[in-house]
Amino acid sequence: MTTNKQNDITLLSESSKELIEVWEDVIDIRDLVLAIMITVTLTMTLYALAPDQAPFPLIFGLAGALLGFSLSIFLIKPKRTVTLIKSKGEK
Amino acid sequence: MDPLLIMQLLIAAVAGTLIYTVIGIAPGTDETAVLAPVTLVLVLTGLAPIIILTFFISAIVAKKLTDSIPVAVAGIPGGVMAAPMVEHALVLKKHNRADLAIRKMASGSVIGTLISVPLSLLLAQQLLPFADVVKTYANPLFFFGAIFLALMSKERFVSLLAILPFALLIQGLRELYWATGVVPAGQTVFTSFFLGITIGPVLLTLFELFNTNKRTTIKKHQTKEVKLRYQQHIETLHPFKILSKEELTWSTLSSVFGSLLFILSPVGITILLGEVISSRVKDPVRKASLAISSMDALTNAAYIAGTLIPLIALGVPLSPVAIGPGGALFNAPPVFNETYNMHHALSMPEFIIATLIGATVAIVITYFIIVKYAEAICYVVFKHVPHEALLALFIGLVVLLSFMDGGLLNVFGVGLVAIVAGYFHRLGMNYGVQFMVLYAAPWLISLF
Numbered sequence: 005m006t007t008n009k010q011n012d013i014t015l016l017s018e019s020s021k022e023l024i025e026v027w028e029d030v031i032d033i034r035d036l037v038l039a040i041m042i043t044v045t046l047t048m049t050l051y052a053l054a055p056d057q058a059p060f061p062l063i064f065g066l067a068g069a070l071l072g073f074s075l076s077i078f079l080i081k082p083k084r085t086v087t088l089i090k091s092k093g094e095k
Numbered sequence: 096m097d098p099l100l101i102m103q104l105l106i107a108a109v110a111g112t113l114i115y116t117v118i119g120i121a122p123g124t125d126e127t128a129v130l131a132p133v134t135l136v137l138v139l140t141g142l143a144p145i146i147i148l149t150f151f152i153s154a155i156v157a158k159k160l161t162d163s164i165p166v167a168v169a170g171i172p173g174g175v176m177a178a179p180m181v182e183h184a185l186v187l188k189k190h191n192r193a194d195l196a197i198r199k200m201a202s203g204s205v206i207g208t209l210i211s212v213p214l215s216l217l218l219a220q221q222l223l224p225f226a227d228v229v230k231t232y233a234n235p236l237f238f239f240g241a242i243f244l245a246l247m248s249k250e251r252f253v254s255l256l257a258i259l260p261f262a263l264l265i266q267g268l269r270e271l272y273w274a275t276g277v278v279p280a281g282q283t284v285f286t287s288f289f290l291g292i293t294i295g296p297v298l299l300t301l302f303e304l305f306n307t308n309k310r311t312t313i314k315k316h317q318t319k320e321v322k323l324r325y326q327q328h329i330e331t332l333h334p335f336k337i338l339s340k341e342e343l344t345w346s347t348l349s350s351v352f353g354s355l356l357f358i359l360s361p362v363g364i365t366i367l368l369g370e371v372i373s374s375r376v377k378d379p380v381r382k383a384s385l386a387i388s389s390m391d392a393l394t395n396a397a398y399i400a401g402t403l404i405p406l407i408a409l410g411v412p413l414s415p416v417a418i419g420p421g422g423a424l425f426n427a428p429p430v431f432n433e434t435y436n437m438h439h440a441l442s443m444p445e446f447i448i449a450t451l452i453g454a455t456v457a458i459v460i461t462y463f464i465i466v467k468y469a470e471a472i473c474y475v476v477f478k479h480v481p482h483e484a485l486l487a488l489f490i491g492l493v494v495l496l497s498f499m500d501g502g503l504l505n506v507f508g509v510g511l512v513a514i515v516a517g518y519f520h521r522l523g524m525n526y527g528v529q530f531m532v533l534y535a536a537p538w539l540i541s542l543f
Contacts, residue, residue, distance in 0.1 A: 022315045023315065023316045023317065023318065024304070024313055024314070024315065024316065025314070025316055026297060026300050026301065026482070026486065029319065029482040030316045030317075030318065030319050030482070031481075031482050031483050031486070032483070033304060033310075035481070035483045036301070036483045036486060036487065038483075039481070039483040039484050039486070039487035040486075040487045040490050040491075042487070043484075043487040043488055043490065043491035044487075044490065044491050044494050046491075047491040047492075047494065047495050048494065048495065048498070051495060051498070051499075061499065062136065062139055062140060062495075062499065063140060065495040065499075066136060066492075066495075068491075068495075069488055069491040069492055069495065070488075072487065072488070072491055073484050073485075073487070073488040073491075076481065076483060076484035076487055076488075077479065077480060077481060077484050080481040080483050080484060081481060082477065082478065082479065082480060082481040082482065083318050083319060083481070083482070084318060084319040084320075084321050084477050084478070085318050085319070085320055085321065086321045086474060086477045086478050087320075087321070087322050088470070088474060089322060
């Protein structure tokens, strides 16, 4: 198994969390499953609750998706460490 | 024109700009995957076509302006189209000139937009007489489009060999839905297959995680380290002053090329022309600035021309951009279909108004304000928007639209399409070829 083979800075990071790369960014699988469950459940619940008439199911479903998105932002921490470097600004 | 409508167009343009400024900055977002579903949803809600077009144009311009920002400040491409620019942007970053990179790229974008809007309208007018011929042969043209794009791609054998099997999968599922009565006869599942293709590569990666062996052997990563440099010396915001004469000339020329070659893949021509233009220059900073400004001009031009020309002149999505990110403007049953879509819904003056309002609002907001606060916005997005939430949002949208298209069975059907499409994608069959096949499938299978 290659799990802990990266020998560069692995020792420094506190909880060497196992993240995987999807779409050019890293994610935690458990968090992703959580986010998908929240979003899909809310989307389909609101869709099911919508009045049965032309644009309503779609609009309700979308509102559910956005609600799930907001909730996920609130619940899940991004897996990036962002540092802001102040530079003087050269000529 | 009705002032109330103008007001609505402005609101649509502002909304498109703001939403896609944030999405543009979020790393790794593929243009097709983020533009197509939202446009589709707007079309399906029954909004006036002119409002949707305004939204779409402002969204592309804003997205193309901002997806270069994370490239410059963090070396992470904000989108697939920004990927070819990373190498050059990193040179500038190494020389501590990330601010220069942002300004050069943004100015390139503005040039690309300014050139391609009038040029596309003009080209579209020239192509109008051929519209009827194109429409009569639309189906075979999609098939030849698929072959053409396959031949132009790096993995031409995979792409060619995969055309028929992929068409078989799509048409096979449709026939099955009709046979089992899941979908009433005469109604064709299109939208959700389209989304399935867009989300294919991501879904395949996620599906593989269910395999124990794959899960334990997949490469593990640490938290992504993002360093943002705070820049305080952005003096001028005038695009014509930011670019040198040389950069201005090449940006203009590559915008013209990008517009004329609208039928080709924008990523392909960007890489090609960018290298050709910059290879003559030795000084690294000058070379990198020239490369990113002209590449950004080109991607913008290719995007706008690729959308507007087929939309105005043909009514058939015969370009990679039109068939991908702009797909919903051409085909989004039950609102739009091959015989009635945005091409038929809008008149020439309406196309011009929607394009001008969309492009202008996006440039004004994104260029002058966002470029100035690039680092601050990057900071907020990187710090607070988890990648998981974005992925989940897209999966939620796919599930919703699949269910609406053909019930629970189609949710799994779309999953199947996505996994097959994702695998072909991984082997080198690009989106352009796959979308052409999606359109060509009924005709292609009926030949047998």
